[in-house]
Amino acid sequence: MKAIIFDLNGTMINDMWYHTLAWEDILNNDLGGNFTREEVKQNMYGKNHELLVRMFGKDRFTAEEMDKLSLEKEKRYQKAFLPELKLLPGLQQFLESAHTKGILMAIGSAAIPFNIDFVLDGLNIRKYIPVVVSADDVTVSKPHPETFLRAAELLNVSPDDCLVFEDVPKGAEAAGNAGMKAVILTTTHEVNEFDYLNNIIHFAPDFTDPYIKSLVE
Known part of the structure; x- marks a missing residue:
C-alpha cells in the first residue's frame, strides 16, 4: 500500500x-x-x-x-x-501515523468542494491530504471508477497500490471497478449490504479498530 x-x-x-x-x-x-x-x-x-x-x-x-x-x-x-463536526474516533492518529510513514493520501468524494472545504478546514487536516477529487472533478460518479482513478493519477501511484476507505456499497463498488481493495466503515450501511462485492478486506466501526491501526504501524 x-x-x-x-x-x-x-x-x-x-x-x-x-x-x-x-x-x-x-x-x-x-x-x-x-x-x-x-x-x-x-x-x-x-x-x-x-x-x-x-x-x-x-x-x-x-x-x-x-x-x-x-x-x-x-x-x-x-x-x-x-x-458535531469531528473526525471518526482514531482517525486523527491514523492520519498522523500514515503521514509519518510517507503514505500518500487523497479524498475521492462525490461531495462538492463547499462541503469538502467545510471538513478539511474546519478540522485542520488539509496538511495530511494534498489531493482532493470532488464532484466537480469527474464526469461520471460512483460506482464508476473515475473518482478513484483520478485520485491515483494525481497521487502518481498505480491503482493496485491504493487502498480505499468507504462507507457505502456504491463507493466500495467504485473502488472495485478501479481495481482497488476497500475497507468499510460501518457508519451508514449494514455489512450484508456489501455481500455482492469481492474487493472488501475489512469492516470496522471506526479507526480505533486494531486491523486499521496495524495498516500504519
Missing part, C-alpha cells in the same frame, strides 16, 4: 444522518415529494444533481435550479452538523 483514498461523508466523519435529514427536508417539504427516509437514504450516492434526477426525473429541473437546490441542501446540512 503506497496510498490511501478516503471517501469523506460517513467515512472520515459520521454525518450521513444529517445529509439524510437535509435531503428529506428539501425533497419532501420544499419540492413536494413523498419519499420515505429509507428511499432517500438508498438514493444518496453520486452527485447531488444525479440524486435529484433519480428522485424526480430528468426533465423536472434546469441545471441552474439543481445548482441552487444542491447548495441549499448543503447549507442546511452544514448548519445542523457543525456542532
Whole structure:
C-alpha cells in the first residue's frame, strides 16, 4: 500500500444522518415529494444533481435550479452538523501515523468542494491530504471508477497500490471497478449490504479498530 483514498461523508466523519435529514427536508417539504427516509437514504450516492434526477426525473429541473437546490441542501446540512463536526474516533492518529510513514493520501468524494472545504478546514487536516477529487472533478460518479482513478493519477501511484476507505456499497463498488481493495466503515450501511462485492478486506466501526491501526504501524 503506497496510498490511501478516503471517501469523506460517513467515512472520515459520521454525518450521513444529517445529509439524510437535509435531503428529506428539501425533497419532501420544499419540492413536494413523498419519499420515505429509507428511499432517500438508498438514493444518496453520486452527485447531488444525479440524486435529484433519480428522485424526480430528468426533465423536472434546469441545471441552474439543481445548482441552487444542491447548495441549499448543503447549507442546511452544514448548519445542523457543525456542532458535531469531528473526525471518526482514531482517525486523527491514523492520519498522523500514515503521514509519518510517507503514505500518500487523497479524498475521492462525490461531495462538492463547499462541503469538502467545510471538513478539511474546519478540522485542520488539509496538511495530511494534498489531493482532493470532488464532484466537480469527474464526469461520471460512483460506482464508476473515475473518482478513484483520478485520485491515483494525481497521487502518481498505480491503482493496485491504493487502498480505499468507504462507507457505502456504491463507493466500495467504485473502488472495485478501479481495481482497488476497500475497507468499510460501518457508519451508514449494514455489512450484508456489501455481500455482492469481492474487493472488501475489512469492516470496522471506526479507526480505533486494531486491523486499521496495524495498516500504519
